Each structure stands twice: as structure tokens, then as C-alpha cells.
Amino acid sequence: MRVCIYLKGTEPELSFTSEEHIFPAGIGGIQKLPQGYVSHECNNAFSALELEFMRNSLIALPRQFYGPGKRGNLSPKKATKSNVTLMSSRDAPDLIELGYISLGRPYVIPQLKIDINGTVHFISDRSFGEYKKQFKDFAKKLPKFDYKYILHEDERFGKGDFIIGYHDGKWHVALSNKALISEIDGFIEKILSQKVFENGTPQYATVQPKVHQTIQMDDRYFRTCAKIVFNYLAFTKGQEFVLNERFDPLRDWIVNGGENEFATLLARENNRFEMFSPIPFPELSHRLIITKIGTTLIGYISFYGAGFETVIKLCTNFEDSFELAGYICDWQKRKEYSLNDFLNALHDKNESNLM
Incomplete structure (x- = not known):
């Protein structure tokens, strides 16, 4: 008889259509418990628990540097990424950008760095492709900015500075002054109407950054x-x-x-x-x-x-x-x-x- 070793329940109240890894697959686990040991309901609930374990605990740090990637994949193309966070140059600590770590390498995501006095820079990473194509792709997404974003606060930003970045289907906003949030929409409209980057010069990621991450x-x-x-x-x-x-x-x-x-x-x-x-x-x-x-x-x-x-x-x-x-x-x-x-x-x- 199938009995869940965690819920101590049986069929038909529980289903047993999936199998539980001993070590989570996301950190390289291979061997599974026999089907019928852990219910699908319990296994499904554990997925969220393991996701926090792999992304936000101490384990996240070596996993970002060594791997493995999603579901234990060892291909560099499938390598684990850290959460998008703030990074600053070792040589210029006030130069702050949004990026992530994968296999020990820093990547700066496509982003706009904006000064409310009129200065705007598009920053990207060379590894993501040619500059103009990156900005063209970014510009297509910018009109769809809908205030559903991850907020990064840091007192090192100037009172009139903020960043808007986009990565893996999510928007990120970084600033020190929350009062700027109400002005972001206006700046986006202004940027789009003036087409300020059509003849711009690319600004690429800085090297050897310091990464600021929160571990839970x-x-x-x-x-x-x-x-x-x-x-x-x-x-x-x-x-x-x-x-x-x-x-x-x-x-x-x-x-x-x-x-x-x-x-x-x-x-x-x-x-x-x-x-x-x-x-x-x-x-x-x-x-x-x-x-x-x-x-x-x-x-x-x-x-x-x-x-x-x-x-x-x-x-x-x-x-x-x-x-x-x-x-x-x-x-x-x-x-x-x-x-x-x-x-x-x-x-x-x-x-x-x-x-």
C-alpha cells in the first residue's frame, strides 16, 4: 500500500504520480525514492521550499559559482543564475548597476540609468549581443512597463538617480528616493518620444564588481x-x-x-x-x-x-x-x-x- 512518509496519508486522498529526489535535483541530486513513498501533493509543496533553499540560503552562493544549473544540468548554457541584485565596481564603488552572477561571472542586465536632470544611459553586457539590437529589444519592452517590478533600494544612489532594468521577463527598479517612483512613467514617455539612443554610444558593464546580495x-x-x-x-x-x-x-x-x-x-x-x-x-x-x-x-x-x-x-x-x-x-x-x-x-x- 502506498503511504506518504510525510503526510502519512494514502490513496485516494493523496496521489502518487511523482517521485521525490533524495538530494534536490537543482543541486545535482539523481536518486529518487520509490514511487509511493512521497505523495504528489507533498512533493509539489516541497518544490517551493527547495526553491528558497537554492536561491536565497547559504547554498545559493557556491551554486552561483560552481553549478549545477536547472534540474542539475551541467551545461554552461543552463548554468544557475543568482537573483538580480545591485553590483558596484571595485574601482568606482559609486557606480552601481543591476546584474547577476552565473558560474562566478558577473553579467549586467540591459538597463536605463536615468538622472532626472536629463542624463540617460543605456547599459548592457557584451555577451548579450550587439548594442543596437539590445537597445532595440529593450525599447520594444519599455512601453509595456506596468509598475510590476522588483524594487532595489540603496542609499548610494543620488536623490535624482534611478535605474530601470529588464531580465527574464521581470522589471527591476533601483533607487534611493521612493518619491521618484511617481515620476518614472513620465521619464519613460520622454525617452520613447525623443528616441535618445538611436545614435548613442554603447556603455558596457564594468569589470570586477562587488555584488550585494541578501542571504536568508x-x-x-x-x-x-x-x-x-x-x-x-x-x-x-x-x-x-x-x-x-x-x-x-x-x-x-x-x-x-x-x-x-x-x-x-x-x-x-x-x-x-x-x-x-x-x-x-x-x-x-x-x-x-x-x-x-x-x-x-x-x-x-x-x-x-x-x-x-x-x-x-x-x-x-x-x-x-x-x-x-x-x-x-x-x-x-x-x-x-x-x-x-x-x-x-x-x-x-x-x-x-x-x-
Whole structure:
């Protein structure tokens, strides 16, 4: 019988048409739980949780530099992008532009930088194509500006300066003085009527920028970490094992949130993966281990090597014996291993090299 390990519900109240990855596909996860372990309704709700985890938590930073891209794609064309944010030149910190990071490279989005005294610049990135075509495309979109935009406030802007940018179907407005918002529409009409860029000179992105991003460390990060560890516990021990009521407090918190009594970041000196430091784990791999301390079942998870290690308290009343279990996601090579399989393969390789 199909029973959701998170909602503990069955058909027909729940459907089981999709499968849950152990590690999210967006950070390179491959292995899925068997169909019938996680309901489609729950899986669908987890998508929003994972999106926040990947875009706005600590994980967003290495993901912008290393990848992978959407659904774990390793192609540079599908590489992960950061959220559009404000960037400033290291050499000219007052020169502020809207852009994003992808595979460690900064990209400045097409934008108008406007001074209410009459100065207007169109700024773009060479990688997006020829200047006049970029502006022509931007000019076609500008009349459709409808005040549905993402606002970026920064006190470094002059009182009469603002930026209007467009990327991936979304408008962005950056300024320091909200009073300018009421004047934006008038400036757009003026720009369009005067056709100020038909004979303009391109202004391209500055190099080596400082990027200003906001990272959110809330319960969505910790709940996603707990979900990954719980997924692997279900994968390695089975559905019936994790449906035990001793895991009910954890599963309720993963699904519904609330007070976090289960997860925390570990200090570097308490890193549980240090016990495996002589082992040549795949570079930048994601790793987790589950072990028992006293009567508490605990999971440890890290991302992009041994970084961002988080400890998850799975339950505090586990009286049975439990053999240490672990899992490795080598997303760069599109491979995943149990800890035992990885160590056995490493042993076999070393034995072969000695022969």
C-alpha cells in the first residue's frame, strides 16, 4: 500500500504520480525514492521550499559559482543564475548597476540609468549581443512597463538617480528616493518620444564588481536539510521504518514549519566529517551521514565539500541498534553512492593499483 512518509496519508486522498529526489535535483541530486513513498501533493509543496533553499540560503552562493544549473544540468548554457541584485565596481564603488552572477561571472542586465536632470544611459553586457539590437529589444519592452517590478533600494544612489532594468521577463527598479517612483512613467514617455539612443554610444558593464546580495537563513534552509536526511533514511531503511511515530515531530516540522527544535549549523571544530578527512571524497560533493548517539538518531549533512555542515535531530527515543549510514552526491560526475559502496570502490581501486 502506498503511504506518504510525510503526510502519512494514502490513496485516494493523496496521489502518487511523482517521485521525490533524495538530494534536490537543482543541486545535482539523481536518486529518487520509490514511487509511493512521497505523495504528489507533498512533493509539489516541497518544490517551493527547495526553491528558497537554492536561491536565497547559504547554498545559493557556491551554486552561483560552481553549478549545477536547472534540474542539475551541467551545461554552461543552463548554468544557475543568482537573483538580480545591485553590483558596484571595485574601482568606482559609486557606480552601481543591476546584474547577476552565473558560474562566478558577473553579467549586467540591459538597463536605463536615468538622472532626472536629463542624463540617460543605456547599459548592457557584451555577451548579450550587439548594442543596437539590445537597445532595440529593450525599447520594444519599455512601453509595456506596468509598475510590476522588483524594487532595489540603496542609499548610494543620488536623490535624482534611478535605474530601470529588464531580465527574464521581470522589471527591476533601483533607487534611493521612493518619491521618484511617481515620476518614472513620465521619464519613460520622454525617452520613447525623443528616441535618445538611436545614435548613442554603447556603455558596457564594468569589470570586477562587488555584488550585494541578501542571504536568508530561516527555517526553510533547515527544513530542506532535514528533508534530505529523512529521505535518505527512508531510502536506506525502508518506508515502514520511517513511518514509525517516533519520527512524527520531525515530519510535522518538515511539512508545516514552526519552532525549530531539530536542526542547527555546526561549528567548524565540531565537523563530523573530519573523521573521514583522509578519504578522497569527490571534490565539491554533497554528503550526509546518519548515526546514533545514546538514544538520539542524528543526521549530519554538508554541501559543496565539507561546507555548511548542519546537524539534524531525527528522534530522541531510538532504543534499537543502528549502523552508521552515509550518502554522497558527486553532482559534477552525475554519480551518487552510499558511503559503504564508495569506500568499497575506493578499496578495490587501491588494491588494483598495488597489483
